[in-house]
Amino acid sequence: MLANALRKALPDDTSITVVDRDDAHHYQPGYLFVPFGAYTPERVVRSRRAQLADGVRFLQQGVSRVDPQRHVVLLDGGDELAYDWLVIASGTTPQPAQTPGLLDDKVWRTSAFDFYTLDGAAALHDALANFEGGRLLVHITDMPIKCPVAPLEFAFLADDYFRKRRIRHKVDITYVTPLDGAFTKPVASAALGALLEDRSIRVAADFAISHVDPDTQTIVAYDGRALPFDLLVTVPLNMGAQFVIDSGLGDDLGFVPVDKHTLRSPAYERIFAIGDATNVPTSKAGAVAHFEIDHLVENLQAAMAGRPLPSKYDGHANCFVESGRGKALLLDFNYDTEPLTGLFPVPVVGPMKLLGESRLNHLGKLAFEKIYWNLLLPGRPLPVPTLMSMAGKVPAETKG
Amino acid sequence: MPTNTIDNRTFTVNAEGFFTNRDEWSEELAAILAELIGIDEMTEEHWAPLRFMREDSAKTGVTPTLRRMQAVGGFDVKHLFALYPGKPAKKMAYLAGLPKPVGCV
Numbered sequence: 001m002l003a004n005a006l007r008k009a010l011p012d013d014t015s016i017t018v019v020d021r022d023d024a025h026h027y028q029p030g031y032l033f034v035p036f037g038a039y040t041p042e043r044v045v046r047s048r049r050a051q052l053a054d055g056v057r058f059l060q061q062g063v064s065r066v067d068p069q070r071h072v073v074l075l076d077g078g079d080e081l082a083y084d085w086l087v088i089a090s091g092t093t094p095q096p097a098q099t100p101g102l103l104d105d106k107v108w109r110t111s112a113f114d115f116y117t118l119d120g121a122a123a124l125h126d127a128l129a130n131f132e133g134g135r136l137l138v139h140i141t142d143m144p145i146k147c148p149v150a151p152l153e154f155a156f157l158a159d160d161y162f163r164k165r166r167i168r169h170k171v172d173i174t175y176v177t178p179l180d181g182a183f184t185k186p187v188a189s190a191a192l193g194a195l196l197e198d199r200s201i202r203v204a205a206d207f208a209i210s211h212v213d214p215d216t217q218t219i220v221a222y223d224g225r226a227l228p229f230d231l232l233v234t235v236p237l238n239m240g241a242q243f244v245i246d247s248g249l250g251d252d253l254g255f256v257p258v259d260k261h262t263l264r265s266p267a268y269e270r271i272f273a274i275g276d277a278t279n280v281p282t283s284k285a286g287a288v289a290h291f292e293i294d295h296l297v298e299n300l301q302a303a304m305a306g307r308p309l310p311s312k313y314d315g316h317a318n319c320f321v322e323s324g325r326g327k328a329l330l331l332d333f334n335y336d337t338e339p340l341t342g343l344f345p346v347p348v349v350g351p352m353k354l355l356g357e358s359r360l361n362h363l364g365k366l367a368f369e370k371i372y373w374n375l376l377l378p379g380r381p382l383p384v385p386t387l388m389s390m391a392g393k394v395p396a397e398t399k400g
Numbered sequence: 401m402p403t404n405t406i407d408n409r410t411f412t413v414n415a416e417g418f419f420t421n422r423d424e425w426s427e428e429l430a431a432i433l434a435e436l437i438g439i440d441e442m443t444e445e446h447w448a449p450l451r452f453m454r455e456d457s458a459k460t461g462v463t464p465t466l467r468r469m470q471a472v473g474g475f476d477v478k479h480l481f482a483l484y485p486g487k488p489a490k491k492m493a494y495l496a497g498l499p500k501p502v503g504c505v
Contacts, residue, residue, distance in 0.1 A: 142465055186414070186416065208477060208489070222466075251460075252471045257460075281462040
């Protein structure tokens with residue numbers, strides 16, 4: 001998406017190379033629907049090369065390290081690739097090995113599954129189909145995670161799924177979070193708190209996982225709490241790419257520290273980062289990467305021309321939240337503003353309801369798949385501003 | 401914005417009572433707030449993680465997670481649970497004058 005935008009913005013004699021270890025571009029929002037059989041695994045994968053504009057070179061190679069002093073990328077095969085400017089867009093990777101006991105054969109892909117990988121989501125599909133009742137834990141290891149609402153959506157969709165199979169009464173669903181609740185912001189908590197109760201989904205909050213006990217099939221927290229499960233759906237610790245860590249470019253989780261407004265590395269002026277790969281304090285979500293692109297393109301152009309970086313990203317993010325039963329919510333927020341109520345994308349007219357449940361939002365979420373492949377990736381304009389507008393939105397009430 | 405006044409010092413807080421301006425925080429205020437949430441005496445062991453959190457968040461812009469407290473700060477998570485029983489992440493953020501760790505909703 002960024003490469004396509006840069007190709008349009010930069011002169012023809014600037015060469016742009018995309019390096020990736022495979023040619024499989026995944027529509028990751030689709031992972032959520034795979035376990036429930038609504039999407040097939042094949043549906044979410046397409047060629048990377050095919051998404052790139054003419055004039056963008058695609059190099060299918062793994063990256064082993066970046067040497068920021070010498071301005072080269074070291075490839076897995078041993079070759080070196082020199083750069084004038086480097087944009088790191090290597091996302092996040094779930095790391096189940098970071099939770100002791102989780103990869104034990106008695107647990108992993110037997111009674112414990114993730115859905116943040118396509119093979120995990122596909123394996124979970126079979127596990128759900130064979131599940132006839134018991135304790136289901138939907139668990140987040142630690143923040144930050146990619147698409148932070150996905151586990152909540154999973155819990156809502158699981159409720160729906162078991163209801164349709166007429167075994168909901170035999171399934172005990174608990175949402176397990178390291179945060180102090182399923183909804184951590186007061187305005188969302190007030191607007192949405194009842195959704196979990198309505199669906200008889202329990203919440204175990206402040207759960208800082210220490211390990212998984214494969215023998216008792218429980219997850220154990222540092223404070224001694226142990227929650228038994230028949231099926232554990234976990235979001236493993238999310239970390240940045242290994243080459244980022246090995247290059248010394250990452251923080252403790254392997255995310256690239258960048259200025260949160262300009263997206264440039266404070267340590268290396270020829271390195272920028274975008275999307276989930278950065279440490280910026282907003283959601284790790286596709287919408288963020290999308291909104292960041294315009295700013296990064298402008299800043300990179302300025303950097304190339306030796307000018308001060310003009311463009312300031314404000315942390316704008318939005319997302320649809322599937323709440324099951326054919327409905328969804330829409331959230332819109334940035335670094336400084338909590339999720340707002342109101343209508344989107346056109347003030348007052350809508351048609352989408354912010355922070356409210358509606359059938360139209362659900363259809364919006366489904367329609368997004370086509371928008372993603374046909375408008376977003378090729379870099380066609382989308383009628384949504386990258387900086388957040390307060391028009392027509394109702395700020396959360398502040399007391400006092 | 402609501403405010404809270406302790407010891408004749410007024411500071412702005414959010415709906416849950418967390419400081420909204422980290423510069424209005426002081427150790428004296430934190431010691432008084434600690435009593436209010438059931439921590440009778442703030443020992444050096446209690447202060448060390450709070451100081452780390454303030455330094456770390458000044459650099460990153462976010463309140464560190466418990467995992468980061470362990471990985472970067474060198475604090476033992478179990479020990480943090482002993483110092484701040486029940487909800488250490490939330491209690492420590494509250495006392496350090498920082499936002500509590502949040503998700504996007």
